[in-house]
Amino acid sequence: MSDIPKDHPRYVSLMTRxxxxxxxxxxxxxxxxxxxxGRGECFDYLTGEQTTDSALIAEKVGVAMxxxxxxxxxxxxxxxxxxxxxxxxxxxxxxxxxxxxxxFHRSEERVNRxxxxxxxxxxxxxxxxxxxxxxxLQHSRAIVDSEGIYNADVVLVPLEDGDRCQALVxxxxxxxxxxxxxxxxxxxxxxxxxxxxxxxxxxxxxxxSYGMKELxxxxxxxxxxxxxxxxTLSDAVRQMIRKLEELSDT
Ligand code: ATP
Ligand code: MG
Numbered sequence: 361m362s363d364i365p366k367d368h369p370r371y372v373s374l375m376t377r378x379x380x381x382x383x384x385x386x387x388x389x390x391x392x393x394x395x396x397x398g399r400g401e402c403f404d405y406l407t408g409e410q411t412t413d414s415a416l417i418a419e420k421v422g423v424a425m426x427x428x429x430x431x432x433x434x435x436x437x438x439x440x441x442x443x444x445x446x447x448x449x450x451x452x453x454x455x456x457x458x459x460x461x462x463x464f465h466r467s468e469e470r471v472n473r474x475x476x477x478x479x480x481x482x483x484x485x486x487x488x489x490x491x492x493x494x495x496x497l498q499h500s501r502a503i504v505d506s507e508g509i510y511n512a513d514v515v516l517v518p519l520e521d522g523d524r525c526q527a528l529v530x531x532x533x534x535x536x537x538x539x540x541x542x543x544x545x546x547x548x549x550x551x552x553x554x555x556x557x558x559x560x561x562x563x564x565x566x567x568x569s570y571g572m573k574e575l576x577x578x579x580x581x582x583x584x585x586x587x588x589x590x591x592t593l594s595d596a597v598r599q600m601i602r603k604l605e606e607l608s609d610t
Contacts, residue, residue: 373401373409376443376559383442388474390465393439396519403540404557406600411564414595415556421587422516422536422552423568424580426455429514429534433487435462440518440558441474445481447562452483454569457516460508461488464521466500495527502527517550518558525549538562542596553589555596 364374380397383389411419426432434457436448441461452459461474468489475486493510494502501524504510515528518538522545528535529549537550538561547553554561572580 370409372559373404376557377401379442380439383438386442386473386477387470388477389438389442390463390470392465393437393442396439400519400540400557403542403555403600406603407540407555407596408603409557411556411560412595412599414592414599415554415561416564417587418552418554418589418592419556419561419564420568420572421583422554423455423565423572424575424583425514425534425536425552426457426516427569427572427575428577428580428584429457429512431512432457432514433508433512433516434459435509435515435517435520436460436474436478436486436488437463437519438465438470438474441477444558444562445478447559447566449478449482451562451566451569454566454573458508459483459486460505461486462504462509462517464501464524466503495524496530497523497527517546518561520546520550522546522549542593542600547593551589552587553592553596555592 364371380389380394384391384394434448434452436459448459459478461471463470471488475489478486487505487508490505491503493504493506495504509515512533514534516536520537525535525537525546526549535550536552537546538554538558539547540555540557541547542555
């Protein structure tokens with residue numbers, strides 16, 4: 361990794377960028393993943409690179425949904441695997457939700473590399489290599505495991521593509537996404553959109569899980585029932601407008 365001084369004002373962002381580049385070098389992140397990261401960074405700049413109040417609410421509701429679900433799955437793509445392998449394993453451990461590798465630019469080799477990468481970071485079991493079921497999409501983008509995403513009732517899909525998010529929602533699943541772009545099709549289609557950097561969102565969700573595991577079902581249900589995703593999306597856009605106004609005044 362490049363030698364980035366710790367006191368650099370954008371240290372965290374630059375380190376995140378390094379991790380994605382390393383992911384490409386390790387063969388776990390696709391080149392398209394680099395472009396996606398750049399798109400995310402731009403929106404992160406506009407939120408001030410911090411978790412907003414409304415993103416934290418969405419993170420809480422996402423955790424509640426995972427804890428309430430019967431067959432939840434944490435979906436892992438090449439970007440998530442490069443950026444937050446430890447957090448994915450930890451969130452899976454704390455909530456008891458299995459991990460599944462689920463790639464847009466799929467190759468068996470890359471699936472296996474990511475499974476091994478997650479195992480190197482402490483995962484005991486990772487789904488995604490059976491590839492015995494299909495979403496209603498064109499070929500390789502559609503491949504999933506029947507015992508994982510295909511039969512899941514709730515799926516957390518960080519950094520997902522719009523078509524695939526639509527296909528999951530179309531199958532009647534509840535979809536939680538993490539996506540810094542509140543305008544993306546994924547953000548607009550998911551049931552719960554966490555407009556936050558996956559690096560911060562995952563840490564927040566782990567912290568929330570410890571306490572929320574102790575809540576009773578009725579309390580978790582109340583959080584989910586009172587949630588309004590369209591409000592989250594407009595809050596995110598408004599936050600960005602405010603930031604731009606602030607910057608244009610200085
Ligand atoms: P869509 O298909 O949903 O319309 P898209 O084609 O613009 O979106 P994709 O590459 O399909 O983008 O999905 C990646 C999404 O992940 C983008 O919206 C991007 O802003 C977001 N993203 C990238 N890096 C991060 C990150 N580190 N944290 C959170 N979101 C991110
Ligand atoms: Mg897309």
